[in-house]
Each structure stands twice: as C-alpha cells, then as structure tokens.
Amino acid sequence: MTATSDPAERLALVLAEGGLQRMTARVLAALLFTEQETMTAGEIAEALTISSGSVSTALKSLTGIGLIERVPAPGSRREHFRIREGAWATLMSNQNAVVTVMRDAAEQGIAATGPDSPAGRRLAEMRDFYDYLWREMPALIERWRADRAGSR
Amino acid sequence: MTATSDPAERLALVLAEGGLQRMTARVLAALLFTEQETMTAGEIAEALTISSGSVSTALKSLTGIGLIERVPAPGSRREHFRIREGAWATLMSNQNAVVTVMRDAAEQGIAATGPDSPAGRRLAEMRDFYDYLWREMPALIERWRADRAGSR
DNA sequence: TTGCATCTTCAGAAATCTCTGAAGGTTCGA
DNA sequence: TCGAACCTTCAGAGATTTCTGAAGATGCAA
Structure with missing residues (x-):
C-alpha cells in the first residue's frame, strides 16, 4: 500500500472506494487540483503518467455522469475539460x-x-x-x- | 450477465454495487428474505450454495458493520443470526x-x-x-x- | 474429559477487473 | 483534398479480488 501524501492522489483513493474506477477517480482529482481553468486529455495523461486510452475512457465516464464538461476551445483542436458547477450535488443525486x-x-x-x-x-x-x-x-x-x- | 428474477438475488446485486462484497450482500439478502425469524450459518450456506468459509466471513463483516446480530439460541449449539432493528439507518450512517x-x-x-x-x-x-x-x-x-x- | 457438531481462518485456485498500446477515426488548417 | 494532431476503441496481458476447501479451533453434552 503506497502511502500517498499528495492530496490529489489521496482524494482519488477515496473516490475509488466510493465506486469510481481508479483511473477515473485520478482524472477527476487532477481536474479538481489543477491550477489551470481547464485541462486537455493530453495534459491529463501527462500529469498522471497514464495511457491516453485510460484518459479517454475516464473522461467519457465522467462526462456521462455529469461531473465534468467539455469546454469549447477556440483556436485549438484539442478538447478542454473542467469540473462542472455543482458537480458534487450531481454526484450525490446520482447516488x-x-x-x-x-x-x-x-x-x-x-x-x-x-x-x-x-x-x-x-x-x-x-x-x-x-x-x-x-x-x-x-x-x-x-x-x-x-x-x-x-x-x- | 445472469438475469436474476429472484428478488433476493436482485437486491444482493444492488447491495454489491453499493460496495458490499458479493457474498456478503447475498447473505444479507438471504437474512432479509427468509421466512424464518433467524438463520444459522449452516442454513445460509445451504440456501445460497456457498462455502461455509464464505458465510463465516460475510457474517463477521455484517456483524461488524452492525447490520445483523447474533441471537442467543437456547437449546442449540449453533449460532443464530438476524437483521437488526434499524439496520438500514445504520447502513446509511456508515455511508x-x-x-x-x-x-x-x-x-x-x-x-x-x-x-x-x-x-x-x-x-x-x-x-x-x-x-x-x-x-x-x-x-x-x-x-x-x-x-x-x-x-x- | 471425550466426542461431536459447528464455526473460523487462510493459502491458493479461479474469476474478474483494469490498463495499456496500437490501430483506426475525426477534425481542422492549409 | 491532404496531412497533422489528437482522440477513441478494443483485444489481451497483467494485476487484483474473491471464493473455496481443508485444517484447526471452539463450545457443548454426556
């Protein structure tokens, strides 16, 4: 058991206990803790050192649940994502x-x-x-x- | 995916999604749906066709969470179990x-x-x-x- | 105390779940 | 229309979890 001191990773662990896939939880935590307004799939993959496939799956899942949203990104071909307003209430409602x-x-x-x-x-x-x-x-x-x- | 029509098994499935081990969930469902007042470990094992080891583990876990209780059984060597009063509120509180x-x-x-x-x-x-x-x-x-x- | 019925523990087999990596798709600019 | 950048999908390797079965512990009756 790796004793994580990073708050983001620790939160991810809790979210995982709560039923989210591990990678999905890590992606959500990354979006929560980033100092940027939004992140692209590529940035997330790099930040967490996980495959683009995993990121894609996680983002799809989180979008489906309504916790994050795709943000139109003018002047870029990449998709930008961020946590939605009221995401936590949404999570609760789903439960x-x-x-x-x-x-x-x-x-x-x-x-x-x-x-x-x-x-x-x-x-x-x-x-x-x-x-x-x-x-x-x-x-x-x-x-x-x-x-x-x-x-x- | 086995489409279970048995209400008890279906409930067990939901409980499992909610974080309980599968066998633990099945044991809880069995105790909920039985027409007896209490059940012994042996009866549960037989009813669910699972090993006594699994039953033992499940009962230990459910007792620990406070969802079921050991009932003193006069005149019998076996341990009797039943769902506790207010078990559902307890489950909620735990969550x-x-x-x-x-x-x-x-x-x-x-x-x-x-x-x-x-x-x-x-x-x-x-x-x-x-x-x-x-x-x-x-x-x-x-x-x-x-x-x-x-x-x- | 002995024997019997029952319960508990735990190592390992089996089933399940998860992640990666590569192939293929999509979108956008030129 | 073409090419580049990026995203998505999915089969299979690998890790993890779960269940069983057997050995051992426990408790009761005689």
Missing part, C-alpha cells in the same frame, strides 16, 4: 438512484412474500426507510442549491 | 463516513493550494457541499428514527 432501487427491491419483495410474514415485515421496514429518504433527499439537495445561489 | 472523508480531503487540498487559486476555489465549493451534508444528514436520519419510534 440517490440507489435509494430508488432499494425501495423498489423491498416493494417487490413484499409483493412476492406477502406483508404478514416475517420477511414481509422486515421488507416493510426497509421499504419505509428508503421511501423516507426518497422523499427527503431531493429536498435536502435542493436546499443546498438554493442557499448557494442566494449567497453568491 | 456518511464518506462525507466526512470528502470534506476533509477538500480541506486539506485548500490548505495545500491556498484559497485564492482556481484549485482553491473548486475545492472550496466541494468543501462547502460536504460540510453541508455533514451537518444535515445526521438530523435527517435522526428524524426518521424519531418518527418511527413515535408511530409504533
């Missing part, structure tokens, strides 16, 4: 997809076992909890967005 | 550890880059968001616990 899946899984389980069996009761507790989150989480994030927009 | 780490990572990044650089500004947005979650999430879960306790 909330899990909440939906959990709730639905519980619901289907209840449908399959009936509500009055031991399994049904356990599943109902699960369903109620995720249903609660499903109702409350969007509001929580919305409040963040509103607060931030207001105070800027 | 919030990530929030702390993210906030701290951002904080350290700012300390390293200074707050007035492009990187510093990006990191500040990140820090503010996770700090917000760090303040709000525990309250959200606490409210759930209170509501549930009240309505029962």
Whole structure:
C-alpha cells in the first residue's frame, strides 16, 4: 500500500472506494487540483503518467455522469475539460438512484412474500426507510442549491 | 450477465454495487428474505450454495458493520443470526463516513493550494457541499428514527 | 474429559477487473 | 483534398479480488 501524501492522489483513493474506477477517480482529482481553468486529455495523461486510452475512457465516464464538461476551445483542436458547477450535488443525486432501487427491491419483495410474514415485515421496514429518504433527499439537495445561489 | 428474477438475488446485486462484497450482500439478502425469524450459518450456506468459509466471513463483516446480530439460541449449539432493528439507518450512517472523508480531503487540498487559486476555489465549493451534508444528514436520519419510534 | 457438531481462518485456485498500446477515426488548417 | 494532431476503441496481458476447501479451533453434552 503506497502511502500517498499528495492530496490529489489521496482524494482519488477515496473516490475509488466510493465506486469510481481508479483511473477515473485520478482524472477527476487532477481536474479538481489543477491550477489551470481547464485541462486537455493530453495534459491529463501527462500529469498522471497514464495511457491516453485510460484518459479517454475516464473522461467519457465522467462526462456521462455529469461531473465534468467539455469546454469549447477556440483556436485549438484539442478538447478542454473542467469540473462542472455543482458537480458534487450531481454526484450525490446520482447516488440517490440507489435509494430508488432499494425501495423498489423491498416493494417487490413484499409483493412476492406477502406483508404478514416475517420477511414481509422486515421488507416493510426497509421499504419505509428508503421511501423516507426518497422523499427527503431531493429536498435536502435542493436546499443546498438554493442557499448557494442566494449567497453568491 | 445472469438475469436474476429472484428478488433476493436482485437486491444482493444492488447491495454489491453499493460496495458490499458479493457474498456478503447475498447473505444479507438471504437474512432479509427468509421466512424464518433467524438463520444459522449452516442454513445460509445451504440456501445460497456457498462455502461455509464464505458465510463465516460475510457474517463477521455484517456483524461488524452492525447490520445483523447474533441471537442467543437456547437449546442449540449453533449460532443464530438476524437483521437488526434499524439496520438500514445504520447502513446509511456508515455511508456518511464518506462525507466526512470528502470534506476533509477538500480541506486539506485548500490548505495545500491556498484559497485564492482556481484549485482553491473548486475545492472550496466541494468543501462547502460536504460540510453541508455533514451537518444535515445526521438530523435527517435522526428524524426518521424519531418518527418511527413515535408511530409504533 | 471425550466426542461431536459447528464455526473460523487462510493459502491458493479461479474469476474478474483494469490498463495499456496500437490501430483506426475525426477534425481542422492549409 | 491532404496531412497533422489528437482522440477513441478494443483485444489481451497483467494485476487484483474473491471464493473455496481443508485444517484447526471452539463450545457443548454426556
């Protein structure tokens, strides 16, 4: 286990634990910690010493999730990328997809076992909890967005 | 990709995506969907057709996280297990550890880059968001616990 | 204390995932 | 239209993770 002292690499490690591919996490961290406004794929590959293929895959993935965006770069043939405004809220919202899946899984389980069996009761507790989150989480994030927009 | 129609297996898949080991997820799902009040390690191994070693590891892990508990079993030599009350809230709370780490990572990044650089500004947005979650999430879960306790 | 049923640990086999590198595509300027 | 710079895709090597099975530990009954 390489003990990384570089803050960017350390963050990448955490993001990787959280489910991102390792290289994808490193690319995101690089974009977060760079002193430039944007980076090109080539710059990222060089900075991290990884193959252009890996960078390409990572950028595709991050763009898909909505964490970064392609920036039109006048006068250059290269694609420029940067982290999007509100990326972290987006990341959180995506993770909330899990909440939906959990709730639905519980619901289907209840449908399959009936509500009055031991399994049904356990599943109902699960369903109620995720249903609660499903109702409350969007509001929580919305409040963040509103607060931030207001105070800027 | 095996298309599982069994609700338990499908849930296990989701839990696995969420970071649990595959066998650990399957064991949790088995305990959730069983019609018995509790299950022994042997029963789980048989139900899932996996080695006793895997079951043992999974149970150890789930117990450690606080999702299941060992139930004293009078008149039996075997250990009995069941899902704990409030397991889902516990799972959620654990995942919030990530929030702390993210906030701290951002904080350290700012300390390293200074707050007035492009990187510093990006990191500040990140820090503010996770700090917000760090303040709000525990309250959200606490409210759930209170509501549930009240309505029962 | 002995024997039995059960659980735990762990080394290594097997499955899985990840990254690279090279070939091919795309876009832009001239 | 051509060439150069850059990006994307993908097969396969290599690294990593995961599961099993067997040996050993544990706890209970008699």
